[in-house]
Amino acid sequence: MRTWSDHPFPDDVPLSSVELAGENLGGGGQAHTVDRLADRPGWVAKLYKSPMAPAEAATLRRLVALPRSMTQADLGTLDRSAAWPVSRITDGDRTVGVVMAEAPSRFYVPFNLRGGRRSEPRELQLDHLVKDAAYLKAIGVHPPARQRRLEIACRFLELGAVLERHDVVYGDWSYRNALWDQDSDSVYLLDMDSCGIGTRSWIASPDWSDPAFPEGTPLTVPTDRYRMALLALRCITGARGEPLESLSRLERDWPASDTFPALLRQALDRGDLRNRPRTATLLKALRSPGGTGAQADVAPGSNVTGFRQVRHRPAAKTSGATTSGAKATGGTASGGTARTAEPHTRGPAPQPAATAAPGPGSHPSPAGNGKGAAQFIGCCVALALLALFVVLLVLWA
DSSP: OOTTTTOOOOSEEEGGGOOEEEEEEEEETTEEEEEEETTSTTEEEEEESSOOOHHHHHHHHHHHHGGGGSOHHHHHHHHHHBOOEEEEEEETTEEEEEEEEOOOGGGEEOOBOGGGOBOOOEEOBHHHHTSOHHHHHHHTOOOOOHHHHHHHHHHHHHHHHHHHHTTEEOOOOSTTTEEEOTTSSOEEEOOGGGOEESOBOOOOOTTOOOTTSOTTOOBOHHHHHHHHHHHHHHHHHOOOSOHHHHHHHHHHHSOTTOSHHHHHHHHTOSSOGGGSOOHHHHHHHHHSTTOOOOSOOOOTTOSOOOOOOOOOOOOOOSTTOOOTTSOOOOOBOGGGOBOOOOOOOSOOOOOOOOOOOOOTTOOOOHHHHHHHHHHHHHHHHHHHHHHHHHHHHHHHO
């Protein structure tokens, strides 16, 4: 199901017509309850603890209508990757809730519990992706290979680029709201109804705080650029904590000529916010093999695929050392931080075979051989005629 394009609702739905299934899926934050709609499978109603302020209600109205102005490519990304608000729930002139799609079942997995038991399917959050392989195996989740981590990072960046193109400020990038699928590169973002357009009120996001935006400061697109860069870094490395420490480890394993780590460093800089690269630029640098990271958009669904190879560090010269081309391990560094390993990814785009210039001792081409032979024969004939002429002159004398 497409999370916006397939919705059957008007822009505003009266609260009196909303039939809840009585299966509270959760609450917290601004939500009093989240419940499935009894008469519309696949759709949920989120009812707020208190009605929205008029300005917030007006922004939500704009968000509901925004996909109508998107390109098909941007809308496709939204349809598969976000719980976009499709209808406001109103009570008179007050906005008391919102309708949106339920997260697809592939983003829920049963976890291993003590005593050999299994839980009911639960959300597979970014929180689980930023854990080491041993933890994931223990709870019954397939640890993602490096290629999958890169692809998941690209999917989140793709969604972030769509939001940025439409001046949408999400702000709530966190371990909890971002979901991923252990069997594919699919991602899904929750709580889209609280987005702002151009700006949004400050929201606490522990371990994701942008140093350039102190507590209480309204958030803008540069904060989303910071948090998207941080999310991509954590998807790839599986490491929490201080971002620049994780980035330094990633830089040591990344080709020196590639721009992606440098762009990440720019995005995580607390200095001039205008220098933070666009999310689409990060996506281009990560996704394009040998890409330059130029300031250009990569449209979702475009035929840009593949990643460059991360270089291998030279193997230590010990008696039991492996060669420099041996497979690096994807284990966990001390302190529980996932080690940055090389991305075994889609190979770079095929390049035309280079034509080497003839070196010393090399043989000329067949065409060159034919031309040289003809010249040699011509010289021999000329010399023979000259010699015959000289002999005839001697005999005549």
